[in-house]
Amino acid sequence: MKTITIETPLVSECSVIECAYNLNRNCHARAITIGEGVHPSCDTFFINKNHTKAAMRPAGVGACKVAACKFNDDFECMTENIQVGRSTDEISCLTFAMR
Template identity: 50%
Template sequence: MAMKMPKVMDCSVADCAYNTNKACHAMAITIGEDPDEPVCDTFFESSTHGGVKEVTAGVGACKSYECSYNEDYECTASNIHVGMKEDQPDCLTFERR
């Protein structure tokens, strides 16, 4: 089955190295440390910003298999939103099964 990689529609984590004007410019991000902890694993702080300016990040992988959008450790949502939740950068589209 052909799958389309979901896009990161917006990300409010301004101090991430890949973030410019609430957009994520990594080629793709990975979500999830624990099954029900949808933290952005790609986040890191840096004084310089990187990524590819023309690119809006996709969700390359997601380990939060307690999410109803997760199938075989991949995200099936059409797009996701990322932002701070309880002091960590999280996938805000996460929906517990």
């Protein structure tokens, strides 16, 4: 397998415990994608009867499509870390801030 090394913001907390990537309120997807149109939802969220086994793997923000956020530069997140959780019934990046 060919690999790349990249720097990404960390997903420091996610309260969406039903997501398959969530263990103990932490995300363990390798790199999540944020954004669906103008809304900062977590595009990587999905339900599965099994949860990831990668309890030591940190999660990063691989891409973010929400250009309206002040932390977004060229469709990438440039802050240090983000939190994810429920906001008005959507699973969202809670760190989102309008420009």
